[in-house]
Amino acid sequence: MFERFSRNARIAVVLAQEEARELNCGQIRPEHLLVGVLQSAGRDLSGLLADYDVTGEGIRRRLEPADAPDDSFESDAEALQSIGIDLRAIRDRVAQNFGPDAWDNALRMSGRRPRRRGHIPFTKSAKKVLELSLREALAHKDKTIDAEHVLLGILRGGDPFTVGLIAEHVDVEQLRAAIVSLLDDAA
Numbered sequence: 001m002f003e004r005f006s007r008n009a010r011i012a013v014v015l016a017q018e019e020a021r022e023l024n025c026g027q028i029r030p031e032h033l034l035v036g037v038l039q040s041a042g043r044d045l046s047g048l049l050a051d052y053d054v055t056g057e058g059i060r061r062r063l064e065p066a067d068a069p070d071d072s073f074e075s076d077a078e079a080l081q082s083i084g085i086d087l088r089a090i091r092d093r094v095a096q097n098f099g100p101d102a103w104d105n106a107l108r109m110s111g112r113r114p115r116r117r118g119h120i121p122f123t124k125s126a127k128k129v130l131e132l133s134l135r136e137a138l139a140h141k142d143k144t145i146d147a148e149h150v151l152l153g154i155l156r157g158g159d160p161f162t163v164g165l166i167a168e169h170v171d172v173e174q175l176r177a178a179i180v181s182l183l184d185d186a187a
Helices: 007-022 030-040 043-051 056-060 073-081 087-098 102-109 124-139 147-157 160-167 172-186
Strands: none
Touching (some): 007 030, 007 147, 030 056, 030 160, 043 147, 043 172, 073 087, 124 147, 147 160, 147 172, 160 172
């Protein structure tokens, strides 16, 4: 299924894994996918979400860290490779373009510290979100799954905590209709 993900949707999944890691969670949950989508959204979706004051940083502040053990960068790279993302190549490209310490420096400057952890699995509800994002793309007759589809999957998935985070800012049905309209306009 991940081969159908657009660049923004793949980045959202990577960012969800990073979010789970940063919060010391042992699993990627729907709220991590939400933060990933909010951080990777294209201009149109970002603008729409900003109108409702739904931002990655705002949602992120509502999430609580948990405890999880440390593992290695290599395990992360292997896990991401399984969805078509070469983390080693990305890290090497960053080092090539910005210097050997750019990767870790960027993490430190963003308030995050570089962490070395293994593969983080998806919860059942996060897997459901990804499955529903595929269904949303198929329903809209789109060939790729984009960040908008993942967000629709989150809204449709019904995870009470994650949907509640969104509902603090906007009526969920109103947001869903706005995203569908955005997808229809892009077609």
